[in-house]
Amino acid sequence: MTVESQSQELNPRxxxxxxxxxxxxxxxxxxxxxxxxxxESDECLTVVADMPGVAAxxxxxxxxxxxxxxxxxxxxxxxxRKLLSQEFETGDYYRQFALSELIDQAKIxxxxxxxxxxxxxxxxxxxxxxxxxxxxx
Amino acid sequence: xxxxxxxxxxFGSPFSELExxxxxxxxxxxxxxxxxxxxxxxxxxxxxxxNLFEDDENLYLVAELAGVESQSLDVSVKNDTLTLKGSKxxxxxxxxxxxxxxxRESGSFNRSLTIPAKIExxxxxxxxxNGVLTVTLPKAAEAKAHQIEVKNF
Numbered sequence: 028m029t030v031e032s033q034s035q036e037l038n039p040r041x042x043x044x045x046x047x048x049x050x051x052x053x054x055x056x057x058x059x060x061x062x063x064x065x066x067e068s069d070e071c072l073t074v075v076a077d078m079p080g081v082a083a084x085x086x087x088x089x090x091x092x093x094x095x096x097x098x099x100x101x102x103x104x105x106x107x108r109k110l111l112s113q114e115f116e117t118g119d120y121y122r123q124f125a126l127s128e129l130i131d132q133a134k135i136x137x138x139x140x141x142x143x144x145x146x147x148x149x150x151x152x153x154x155x156x157x158x159x160x161x162x163x164x
Numbered sequence: 165x166x167x168x169x170x171x172x173x174x175f176g177s178p179f180s181e182l183e184x185x186x187x188x189x190x191x192x193x194x195x196x197x198x199x200x201x202x203x204x205x206x207x208x209x210x211x212x213x214x215n216l217f218e219d220d221e222n223l224y225l226v227a228e229l230a231g232v233e234s235q236s237l238d239v240s241v242k243n244d245t246l247t248l249k250g251s252k253x254x255x256x257x258x259x260x261x262x263x264x265x266x267x268r269e270s271g272s273f274n275r276s277l278t279i280p281a282k283i284e285x286x287x288x289x290x291x292x293x294n295g296v297l298t299v300t301l302p303k304a305a306e307a308k309a310h311q312i313e314v315k316n317f
Binding site for chain 1: 209210211212213214215216217218219223224226228229230231232233234252254258260261262263264265266267268269270271272273274280292294295296298
């Protein structure tokens with residue numbers, strides 16, 4: 028069932044509230060910054076983010092002027108139920124990254140499984156140097 | 165609230181002063197404990213964190229388990245104890261890559277808790293959806309609220 032080398036016990040971690048660097052959120056709902064793994068190979072950049080409660084249709088990934096924005100909306104399912112005991116809060120996830128590499132936007136792939144977003148961002152082939160001839164008049 | 169201890173007045177026992185001091189320290193500690201609880205809500209320090217809900221028919225236990233393989237999830241109920249077990253594997257070492265962030269953790273978990281009401285353990289259901297585990301525990305007939313008719317004479 029479990030991997031044998033995996034003897035380490037998981038520790039509970041409180042969710043990291045979103046830090047908007049001074050900008051206030053207009054809604055009173057809590058928002059969180061998802062925990063991520065990011066790694067880079069020669070071909071692409073991969074971002075993996077834990078966003079429990081986010082379905083594929085509640086996710087929006089945006090790349091604009093080299094800023095990658097991840098927004099995950101949580102579907103509320105506890106309506107009509109009375110809360111007896113609360114250890115964690117639920118809320119949307121939001122995080123931005125400034126990318127240093129040029130990304131081939133057309134080939135970005137995103138998949139969502141068991142509350143984990145896997146985002147593959149293929150790097151753009153380096154632009155061919157173009158020699159510009161200077162015409163002297 | 166601590167019960168007040170009845171004490172005979174006047175007859176000085178050598179221990180009465182110690183008792184008084186002990187009661188005082190108990191008060192101090194319970195005050196401190198309350199303060200911490202208010203700060204951390206019901207934080208238990210055991211993974212996963214759990215929210216409990218109820219309606220007229222069921223109790224609902226909700227835990228966020230993003231990235232836990234559903235095959236590794238093990239939910240069991242024995243008498244009034246519910247146990248959640250599972251594992252999450254994220255730290256696969258990939259060759260030829262450079263890590264920029266490693267915030268997600270790997271490991272296993274095992275948490276038991278006491279169910280606060282009588283339930284029908286044969287009808288317990290567990291659903292794992294979008295990384296959120298919801299266990300629905302149907303209340304036993306004796307745990308459901310009964311409307312008592314008030315007769316008017």
